[in-house]
Amino acid sequence: MVLGLSIILAGFVISVLSLGFATDVWARLAIVLAGIAVSLFGIIGILNPAYLKDAIWKK
């Protein structure tokens, strides 16, 4: 769970960093999209499966 939340938050941090470390609009666009992808992976690929391990319907 902590790993999942950290990855989701990391995606947001990547997007914010694009403001400081890139000036070209397309470079910023690419970095922000990467940040969104990281966050979505954190939710769909890490956090939710961690909760599904103990899902009520598996018991």
Add this chain to the structure above:
Amino acid sequence: MKTRKLIVWFCFAALITLSGQTPAPPAAAAPPPAPVPITDADVKNVEAPKAEARAKGDPDGALTGTVSDIAVADSKKGLTIGDLVSQVGQNKIAINFVWTLVAGFLVMFMQAGFAVVETGLCRAKNANHTMMMNFMVYGTGMLAYWLIGFTLQMGGVGAVGNLGGSPVLNAEFTVTLFGKTFGLFGQNGYVLMHNGAYDVAVMVIFLFQMVFMDTALTIVTGSAAERWKFSAFLASSFVLGAFIYPIFANWAWGGGWLANLGANFGLGKGYVDFAGSGVVHAVGGLSAMAMAIIIGPRIGKFDRTGKPFAMPGHDVTLVITGCFILAFGWFGFNPGSTLGASGNGNLRIGSIAVNTMLAGMAGAFTAMFYMWIRYGKPDASMSGNGLLAGLVAITAPCGFVNPISAVIIGALAGVIVCLSVEFVERVMKLDDPVGAISVHGTNGLFGVICVGLFADGKSNYGGSWNGVPGSVTGLFYGDSGQLVAQLVGVSTLIGFVFVFSFVLYLIVDAIFKHRSKPEDELAGLDIPEMGALAYPEFELKTSGLHATPSGD
């Protein structure tokens, strides 16, 4: 006969001659008359209706609303130019106050729409509990927002010109990053009394923003319905209204760092969200997803292999009635977000209202046809969700796009909501009884992106937006920077708001436990949680298990 021929030829020749004539050059334009200054004496000469005439009544309205109705500052001096100018200013602000308040009243009524939509989509044994959550979220959210949330959101917004430019909400907490100022939360206005917040304009802003916040809160009750302990619901709603919603709303609407992405980093006009696809709906939808993950699915929603089962709601008439109430309330939500009808380009309210209704219509159509083609029937509840999806998606761009774009946005939203419901249920294995995550979360994010694509650069709200001169313009009309600003907003919603709400809900879970007892859930939450059935004269099935596989 000869004479008649001659006349015909004469007319024909005259016609030819006239049609070939070049127009005479216009006479030299006369110089415009020199402006004549109006003096107090001119104003005093304006005739007021005679007392005898007024005494006979005014059936045609010609004697009501005249010079005699203008407030005079000094009765000894009589009516002056200064009195006239003050009256004009007062009229503008009065129009904007009334517009914003009435729009806020419409948005408040949306709570009734949410209540009946959610209750209709839940089973009868939970109807009292679901209704009660939707009822008390109004009071709980308002209390949290009055105590804390409003200050965090709007305490540093500065003057709102349409409402009189009240400057008392002027303290924003900021940090410096990359050499730029990042506004994080407001600090003025606690309980509407702190630092001059006892102010007529502040009251109007509070009412309008409060009902928006409550809309976000009620979204979460949908995703956790039929298994949420009432005490945990109250605590969760309080933290959402006090902290989660206001923080993001400050960043977008309260003068925070997202709004200033244009001024600070040259990204379009900064993050733009006209009426809250992101601020209201995506915040509510992502919080709803966090809650759905933590609380888990209802008993019987999935079998041991993870195959989902349909758990149909008990009253489709409530669902569709609620959708109509919500669509009606949306006319307050979107056009009201101008915060005024007079001045600063606010006559665009007509365009905003039309965009809103067009997008809702398009969403309902495409969702209905999607379900019809895919499953063989035009599903009523998903058609309703399609309407809501279209409305959610147009909420951010409604002030900046043309009617064709509004229809495209709504049509796409109607399909997106169907795909998202399937993804959330079948891939993520999340149980969202009313489709709140898909309607509000997915389409809220989609709406935010649509601003960066479809904004046509034709709007003009006082010549600038978020302090950047010019009109909001999306990628399809030439400004790629606006799309980047919108995507930074999307990333903030997914990466920060989701995590923030997840952590706060975990804290609430540690104290109150979100999940009701299994035996209560199977019996229905009306008796265990509320102490009374919604429908005491009907015999209810108490099994949580259903035999119809979802989507089959």
